[in-house]
Amino acid sequence: MAEDAVVAESRATTYTTLAEPEFRHELEVKRSRFITVLHRTGDEDQARSSLAGLRKEFYDARHHCSAFVLGPDRSVQRSNDDGEPSGTAGAPMLEALLKRETAPGVADLSDVTAVVVRYFGGILLGAGGLVRAYSESVSAALDRAGMVHRRRLRVCAVAVPHAVAGRLENDLRAAGYVMADTSYEAQNTVLRLALPDDPAALDAAVERLAALSAGRAALVPGGSEWVDVPIG
Known part of the structure; x- marks a missing residue:
């Protein structure tokens, strides 16, 4: 054939x-x-x-x-x-x-x-x-x-206590951020944000995270990955 x-x-x-x-x-x-x-x-x-x-x-x-x-x-x-x-x-x-x-x-x-x-x-x-x-x-x-977009984005991590992770993730989603996979450590939940790979987007995310967490959460920049992004 x-x-x-x-x-x-x-x-x-x-x-x-x-x-x-x-x-x-x-x-x-x-x-x-x-x-x-x-x-x-x-x-x-x-x-x-x-x-x-x-x-x-x-x-x-x-x-x-x-x-x-x-x-x-x-x-x-x-x-x-x-x-x-x-x-x-x-x-x-x-x-x-x-x-x-x-x-x-x-x-x-x-x-x-x-x-x-x-x-x-x-x-x-x-x-x-x-x-x-x-x-x-x-x-x-x-x-x-059903379809999704796949985008090459810069994935950054933020580790927060388990008790506040759910609320913070909801707040980040509500603010329009794309969330990648979540992982769990002994004391913390590690949330991962997928951002456009440019300095302005990273600076804006740092400021938004500081505001949402009252300055208690720090964003750790990572490398670029393919991430599923919902359509619409």
């Missing part, structure tokens, strides 16, 4: 991906079932593992067509027709991923693997019908799946 590869040339500090590890949606076209499974995948090994797992789960299906887009710059792009006529399944699925607008005029979806499992219903769809069915299956799933 042939696999098509395309390499994109771009650089990005933000992109959009799935909010959850998996999303499923089913479409029926002339008695054929098209089950689309979207997985959030960070590399090719995860993408191929996703496909392998679905082949095992839907072992009795005729086709397990796939496409995936990976990386902040969408540099890894693959598609596979899995026995459907060449160009009628994987390519339109990949196109649906690549052309998905996550904001008006913005197509930046990545780290997504789409697998469409087809159970043949006995009616031939023809090449044009297959292209439409596979494209619409992925598009319909994307219409319903």
Whole structure:
């Protein structure tokens, strides 16, 4: 089975991906079932593992067509027709991923693997019908799946006593700050703020934290990381 590869040339500090590890949606076209499974995948090994797992789960299906887009710059792009006529399944699925607008005029979806499992219903769809069915299956799933932005941000830490951590985190969120993962020490909770990587943003966060904590909490700057940021 042939696999098509395309390499994109771009650089990005933000992109959009799935909010959850998996999303499923089913479409029926002339008695054929098209089950689309979207997985959030960070590399090719995860993408191929996703496909392998679905082949095992839907072992009795005729086709397990796939496409995936990976990386902040969408540099890894693959598609596979899995026995459907060449160009009628994987390519339109990949196109649906690549052309998905996550904001008006913005197509930046990545780290997504789409697998469409087809159970043949006995009616031939023809090449044009297959292209439409596979494209619409992925598009319909994307219409319903939750999304988040992934942004390269500077993550800073602040350690505070457990008793005040919840209130401080709520205050920081209310002030519009993006919170990364929280960790716990014996005496303190370590809150992590994700900030734009510029001195002005860091200075503003230091001042806001001092005001919210009456000067008792100190912000410790860290390195940059990819962080999920809610849309809207």
